[in-house]
Amino acid sequence: MGKIKASSTAEYFAKNLQQVGFSSPIKAVLTTLKEAVDNSLDACEDAGIPPEIKVSIKKIGTGSTKSTDLIDIVIEDNGPGLEMDDLPKVFGEYLASSKFGKGQCSRGQQGIGISAATTWAQLTNAKGVKVLSKTKKMRKALSAQVDVDIKANKGKLKNKESVDWEKDHGLKVEFKIDGRVQLNGDGGLLTYLEGTALVNPHLTLEYELLDNSKVRVERVSEEVPKVPPPTLPHPHTMKLGEFITHAHLYNTVTLDVFLRKGFSRVTDNSIKDFIKTGMPKAFLTKRVQSIPDGDFKKIFQALQETELTNPSTRSVLIVGEEGLARSIQRLGDVDFFSVVTRRPTICDFKPVVVEVAIARFKDRSSNAEDEPVQLLRFANRVPLQFDKGGCAITRAVESVNWRSYGLNQPRRSLPLGPYIFAISVTSPFIKFKNASKETIDASDELVEELRLALMRAGQKLSRHIRRENKAADLERKIQHIEKFGPILVEGLAKISNASDSRKKKAEEGLEKLLGRDTKSALNDLVSAEEKLAVLKAKQRVKLGDMAQDEPEDSPEEDIIATTKKKVEAIINVKSSKKTVSKKTVASKDTTKKVVDKKTTKKASRKK
């Protein structure tokens, strides 16, 4: 038998980087970018600074490994910066984190990701990460290279120097790694950046990818989200080992005090219930340190047997419908959208909030009718870009009947069409399927919560689609009259040997009849338009000043005006013409009134 020796955490990860997102050259670039941006966002939010992040990704040569390029990835933020002592810990040491096990909705949790990126750079390009950092206290910025000491799991600073940097504070990191760049598609860099912008309305993002020109996405919210403080753990979310470890933090107090102070949702009444379900009463007055480990099992079992109030939902962070609605407009020319933020709830004894944004973009509509929708998944505001199939979010989307909301959908699949479905799950305790945090585990409760949010968004979406269908129906009916009317009359006249005068009279009669049908289709369209106007008014109230940028004559209104003209031309009878004009004017007024009424109502509520 060989000699047994212990390995460092860094050694383990250096040999298993595929477990944390470095399984291919394409994923390596994306994961490096993702880890750096996540850290920047978390740092800015912790310091209450509206984040402004600049990203640059360039191909600068050939990679050392086969079929790879040497990629230069630079991420610069305006965060608080890092002190010199912290640099090796953050970039060069595994499991060194300020957030580990805290139960907060922060993006980073374990302190693995960015150290793994440094390791990848070191393994593929023999150099770690180049860091430029400046805190408020520093007069000059600190420039250094951080390497991972793989044997010792420690970061090493190299080439330290003080340099001038025009920024008051911030951090700039540069990785030169072997990788390959994929811009679009599920695992694409653009998909990641757009997704990140979507769920972070307070983020200003500037990016320059390969030889493409620079893109700047301005923030649409000045409010920096405050990550809610963690709440005490709930007894039902723990396992026995965790319970014992947690208990030893309260060694000097009695069990009674530990249970009340060390957990959420444990009251005096709950303690009485613990006794009823088998916890010896005498334990309550004993100090925690004097309780033998064997007895902790009895206590733990009693806690699990007792019904307790669900944990608090105060620890979850919400992007909010307003933020999502504003943010989604940044991704392109939005045709229409619907956003839903569910109230925080408890799934599997963990607080969770689900948010959904569905949008259709004008510039993405071509050839996309038969393609599945683009699904953007988020966990704690971080895009999930791989292993879509096994994710709770995908399962929930596929289980909803989108046909009832007007979308095409093959059986048990994603719906089809030029839509973006952005679905965000936020929770201090998201259950991922793997260490690289790419897939959320699909528990029945979570899937159901996601479904409820999706169905609500679908209902909103269906108002747009219904209006479009009505407009298409009207257009189709108008076309039918023009196309089929003459053929029908001609055929009838031919079979019945009718004279030309009879034929002409029949043609006029047919036009009158079908004109009436078209009028009723027009009324349906106007009614659908009114309902949509109410929804849009609500959105405008949420968007506030952004709505003012919208052109007064929207394309939808153009379509209606054109079709109205066509209907009038078809009816072509003076008296009917008057009626139609009056009706349409009246309906336009009604639409305006409804919108005005709703806007005033909302505005007064806001006051």
Add this chain to the structure above:
Amino acid sequence: MAKLKRPQKDIPKIAKNLCDGMLRDLESAKRPTLEAIKCSLDNAIYDPKVGYLTPGKKKVTTELNVSSVQKLARTVFMLDMMLNNVEMGSVNSTREFYYMTKGLVKSDPHLKPIDFDDQVESDAIIYYICDLLEVYREELNCFATDRGGQTYSQNLVVTESLPDGKKAVIDLSQMGTTPFQPKNQPQVFNLKPKKGKIDFCLVIESVSTANTFVHNGFTKRNNCILLGAQGVPSNGVRGWCKTIQDQLDCPIYFYGDLDAYTLQNIYRTLKAGSAASLIRNSDFSAPDVKFLGVLPEDIDKYDLHCYDVKERDAVEARSLKKARDVLSNDPFFKDKKNKNVADILRWLIKHKKRCEQQSIFSVNPKDPTMPERIILDKIKNKSYV
């Protein structure tokens, strides 16, 4: 052209009246309304004295509006084309009609909007015209491919009236291994035994099994007619069975699989017609046909191999659902005269089993005449329903 057995309607006159009425309505800006018999199970009536499914009072009403104008324009266009065929005495298949519409559309661009994307669309219009005028498709000189109906006998002579008025006499015993495959109307058949009376007619669901029987000498040893139906019987097979029943006065037995599909889609259609062809069941059903098997009791009696119907399997679960639906919705199976057949369906639902017609070949694989003996044994012992 040969005369149809059924008194022929004056189709051009009916069509002209129909179109004239529609035109008159249009002249006065009134919506023309067309009524056709509703050909579906919920409008099917089964009277045991009549013996086949007849239409109820329900009608499908089509009123002219923007949604139906396309259908009506296509109907009038197709009707005009079919009337032309009737006047000229030429016949075409449904597929050919589809291509004829294509040709007309090509030659006249203003007809482009009524162009059919595929044959399903043009077929639907043809059937709509039949329901509207209450005529057979064949009366409009439109024919479909006739499947099945391969007939063998050593004692049957068929006299066929041909379209040109001449007659053809076919002695089936002189055809060697070639089966006689009767066409559908408008031909008229006159059937006569060569000598005496034919003992029975056996209709077998599978054509290949029927051929095996013939090859093994069934028709040589028995004074009978043997007919391979090939699944769901076509109009040709249905009309042919009706002719055999009416003209030869011999018992007709059907032998097929023991499952809900065979009982409803094949046996019931052969015996009492189908819901889709309510207006033509009188000429396309043979109410005297008996179900010879496979019967549930045959499974034990002959130790036949059968399959369990797995409810987890979507296709097989559908067959059970179909059996349940048939019992509650199909007037043929609901009638007490057909209680024995309905009992077979109940047995299928209860035991969740199915048995194929070829299973009788498992009884004694070394004896090729064993299946024949089983069939004859069943006929002799009146083991049928």
